Amino acid sequence: MMPSIPQSDAEWAALISNVESSVEVSEDQCALPSLDQQLAQYFDHTLLKLDATEEGIEKLCTEAKEHGFKTVCVRVNWVPKCKELLTGTDIGVACVIDFHEGTSTLQEKSEETKLAVAHGASELDLVLPRQFLTGDAEQYVTLYDHLNTIRTLAPSPTVLKIILETSQLSRSQIIAACTIAGFASFDFVKTSTGFCGRGASVDDVRLMRACSATLESQGFGCKKMAVKASGGIRTLKDTIEMIAAGATRLGASAGVGVMEEVNGRESKGGNAVAGGY
Numbered sequence: 033m034m035p036s037i038p039q040s041d042a043e044w045a046a047l048i049s050n051v052e053s054s055v056e057v058s059e060d061q062c063a064l065p066s067l068d069q070q071l072a073q074y075f076d077h078t079l080l081k082l083d084a085t086e087e088g089i090e091k092l093c094t095e096a097k098e099h100g101f102k103t104v105c106v107r108v109n110w111v112p113k114c115k116e117l118l119t120g121t122d123i124g125v126a127c128v129i130d131f132h133e134g135t136s137t138l139q140e141k142s143e144e145t146k147l148a149v150a151h152g153a154s155e156l157d158l159v160l161p162r163q164f165l166t167g168d169a170e171q172y173v174t175l176y177d178h179l180n181t182i183r184t185l186a187p188s189p190t191v192l193k194i195i196l197e198t199s200q201l202s203r204s205q206i207i208a209a210c211t212i213a214g215f216a217s218f219d220f221v222k223t224s225t226g227f228c229g230r231g232a233s234v235d236d237v238r239l240m241r242a243c244s245a246t247l248e249s250q251g252f253g254c255k256k257m258a259v260k261a262s263g264g265i266r267t268l269k270d271t272i273e274m275i276a277a278g279a280t281r282l283g284a285s286a287g288v289g290v291m292e293e294v295n296g297r298e299s300k301g302g303n304a305v306a307g308g309y
């Protein structure tokens with residue numbers, strides 16, 4: 033059943049307050065993957081620097097093939113090159129939209145979305161237009177309109193993620209953003225851009241997982257959103273903490289280093305991940 037969409041900021045506020053009072057954050061650990069190939073499939077292998085070069089993009093795609101990462105994550109201008117380099121593989125191309133500040137107009141982000149989809153991006157990571165949550169008054173209707181427009185321009189099976197930049201939001205604002213993303217049928221809520229603030233934290237991931245579970249299971253009518261942790265994930269320890277907290281996707285520029293840690297542990301014997309932590 034499709035959820036019924038609030039029609040005013042006051043209706044949204046009431047709904048969000050209802051969600052907030054239902055959210056129960058759990059410290060239970062989620063199941064960990066046990067094999068390096070499984071672990072590699074958690075990663076969006078990421079190169080988002082503005083000064084990325086063709087050589088850097090070629091290296092990114094070569095590494096993605098070598099380790100079997102889920103996707104490469106790039107800016108829109110590099111999507112065609114990545115599609116070409118990854119032809120014949122199962123590796124997707126994720127494209128960031130309105131990165132990294134989330135301040136473009138709806139028209140601008142719509143054009144970028146259309147371009148990314150036309151170039152063959154399979155996943156889009158849209159930065160939350162934070163001003164609608166953090167201004168003098170919350171503008172939930174406008175925020176929903178932005179997210180819903182992008183969902184309409186990039187229907188399933190394109191995977192849509194909303195990047196919250198959780199370090200810049202309060203607990204209530206994170207819940208509000210998750211709620212609106214859920215009602216706009218996003219597939220993932222994602223913690224951070226990696227370009228502002230501290231990046232992903234275990235507490236943020238737990239809160240987002242709890243919020244998604246509430247929206248799915250407590251009569252709000254949303255489908256389940258997964259959680260992507262991103263920003264500052266540098267080591268196998270960071271990786272395991274994020275997965276244990278509830279992330280099923282990780283955005284990282286350091287995925288190769290993590291896989292090298294895994295391989296180093298395996299060469300010494302024993303299960304690299306589940307046995308090590």
Ligand SMILES: O=C[C@H](O)COP(=O)(O)O
Nearest residue numbers: 225226263264283284285
């Ligand atoms: O979405 C991905 C982030 O930009 C990655 O950040 P990172 O360079 O800290 O791994």
